[in-house]
Amino acid sequence: MLERLNEALERMEQKPGDPVDVAAMARTALVSEHHLRRMFSALAGMPLSEYVRRRRLTLAAAEVIEGKDTLLDIAVRYGYGSAEAFGRAFRAMHGIGPGQARRSGAALNS
Secondary structure (H helix, E strand, O other), X not given: OHHHHHHHHHHHHHOOOOOOOXXXXXXXXXXXXXXXXXXXXXXXXXXXXXXXXXXXXXXXXHHHHHOOOOHHHHHXXXXXXXXXXXXHHHXXXXXXXXXXXXHHOOOOOO
16 A cells, blocks of 8 residues: 555656646555545655645755756745745745745755
């Protein structure tokens, strides 16, 4: 059962910026969407949606620090509609804005 759940999560990890297809993940895990969400919450200690949000912001933080792409490109890649929305979410998780993180090379949460 745990192997199937890992396979389902791997689907999300392959394209972290794409919308999460919970139905496809549930089919991979051979459970209902409701059961997948309940199982995930019990195992991870957080809802699937919160995990996805944090995971995306962790991956985005690495790209922000790396400095190769613009902040807007990174925001769009990880599913944010604007640099402002990305900045708010980034600041809420990491305690620092993406521009400031890039300039200072700050250590960020993951």
